[in-house]
Amino acid sequence: MTGVRSWERGGSALERTAALLRVQGAACRDIGSPLYGDLLAHAADDLLAGGPVASVLAGHLDSRPASVLALRMLGGAHALALSGQAPELAAWYPSAGGATDQEPGSPRAWSALRQTLAGQPDAIREWLNWPPQTNEVGRAAALIGGLLYLTARASLPARLVEVGASAGLNLRADQFFVPGDAGTYGDPDSPVVLSHGWQGAAPPAGPVEVISRVGGDIAPIDPASPAGRLRLTAYVWPDQADRLARLRGALAVAERVPAELRAEPATATLARTELADGTWTVLWHSIFRQYLTQEQRAELADGVARLGAAATPRARFAYLYLEQSRAGGCPVTLTTWPGGSTEILGAASPHGIPVRWGSLAR
Numbered sequence: 001m002t003g004v005r006s007w008e009r010g011g012s013a014l015e016r017t018a019a020l021l022r023v024q025g026a027a028c029r030d031i032g033s034p035l036y037g038d039l040l041a042h043a044a045d046d047l048l049a050g051g052p053v054a055s056v057l058a059g060h061l062d063s064r065p066a067s068v069l070a071l072r073m074l075g076g077a078h079a080l081a082l083s084g085q086a087p088e089l090a091a092w093y094p095s096a097g098g099a100t101d102q103e104p105g106s107p108r109a110w111s112a113l114r115q116t117l118a119g120q121p122d123a124i125r126e127w128l129n130w131p132p133q134t135n136e137v138g139r140a141a142a143l144i145g146g147l148l149y150l151t152a153r154a155s156l157p158a159r160l161v162e163v164g165a166s167a168g169l170n171l172r173a174d175q176f177f178v179p180g181d182a183g184t185y186g187d188p189d190s191p192v193v194l195s196h197g198w199q200g201a202a203p204p205a206g207p208v209e210v211i212s213r214v215g216g217d218i219a220p221i222d223p224a225s226p227a228g229r230l231r232l233t234a235y236v237w238p239d240q241a242d243r244l245a246r247l248r249g250a251l252a253v254a255e256r257v258p259a260e261l262r263a264e265p266a267t268a269t270l271a272r273t274e275l276a277d278g279t280w281t282v283l284w285h286s287i288f289r290q291y292l293t294q295e296q297r298a299e300l301a302d303g304v305a306r307l308g309a310a311a312t313p314r315a316r317f318a319y320l321y322l323e324q325s326r327a328g329g330c331p332v333t334l335t336t337w338p339g340g341s342t343e344i345l346g347a348a349s350p351h352g353i354p355v356r357w358g359s360l361a362r
């Protein structure tokens with residue numbers, strides 16, 4: 001917060017960017033990456049001292065906070081470590097098989113990152129042009145629960161349609177495993193285990209049958225291409241073992257379970273969606289609505305209303321989403337047609353895990 005305020009107040013572009021690196025580092029530390037917390041504190045000092053960070057970020061110091069320049073730079077360095085092009089950095093990144101720097105402030109990891117930034121500035125600068133793009137597999141814990149609620153209402157196969165699908169990994173949610181005290185779902189041998197995925201009163205037990213998987217995104221990532229896989233992995237923080245394991249498991253599932261993924265805006269995905277007899281058509285999105293303009297939100301609502309109006313007891317329609325609410329937290333919201341009744345099924349963290357189901361959510 002302090003850093004964002006000083007960004008708004010002014011100071012030189014260099015000072016503002018250094019403040020933003022510190023803010024981003026504190027945020028990473030808060031939500032599970034002590035390593036990035038340490039590295040970005042060092043990077044801010046290095047920028048002010050005119051070190052390799054200053055060379056890499058030259059020309060980008062007027063970037064808005066929302067462009068998360070720090071994560072773009074670190075994504076580029078992480079990609080080099082993961083692809084074997086920065087062994088010095090890989091040695092201190094657990095995601096690349098390296099050790100955890102146990103020294104307070106992670107000085108050895110910082111020294112390695114500084115060396116990589118100094119040695120390969122152009123490769124990292126390329127990543128400054130791309131917005132960080134992730135596909136959080138943990139959010140599938142909410143989708144699976146929603147599918148179980150649907151099946152309990154009417155036992156029909158599901159046709160999944162996802163807008164803002166990124167790489168479409170969560171279109172394979174039914175193939176994942178959720179172990180736990182609050183109910184269990186799926187095959188324990190699945191490469192994706194959503195540990196601690198569910199809390200509270202579990203969704204109804206039952207099989208889920210998914211008969212089609214269709215997604216759209218304005219900037220889709222191909223999970224089958226080496227470049228796509230590297231991109232998705234590079235934006236996960238190197239010391240977040242659980243997120244990485246989920247992502248790598250989902251990439252393996254995507255190899256054997258096909259899904260259609262189109263480069264298109266949500267409006268186009270909605271426009272070509274029709275209901276089908278004997279099925280649930282399930283429109284789903286997660287942490288996507290915040291990127292839409294007011295106009296795009298209205299178009300989304302119109303598309304949902306059109307499909308809802310077309311629903312019959314034979315051709316059912318469900319609208320399920322996990323999105324940040326103004327009141328805090330991320331409710332899991334389900335509306336089903338015919339009828340159009342809406343229920344908050346639970347609430348989750350922004351990364352999806354855990355989902356707290358039932359009365360605990362309210």
Ligand SMILES: C[S@@+](CC[C@H](N)C(=O)[O-])C[C@H]1O[C@@H](n2cnc3c(N)ncnc32)[C@H](O)[C@@H]1O
Nearest residue numbers: 134135136164166217218219265266286288291
């Ligand atoms: C934070 S990511 C979430 C991706 C995925 N839903 C998940 O939960 O991992 C938001 C996604 O929305 C996509 N997006 C933003 N605006 C869009 C639009 N108008 N139509 C389709 N996709 C959009 C972005 O490209 C990005 O992949």
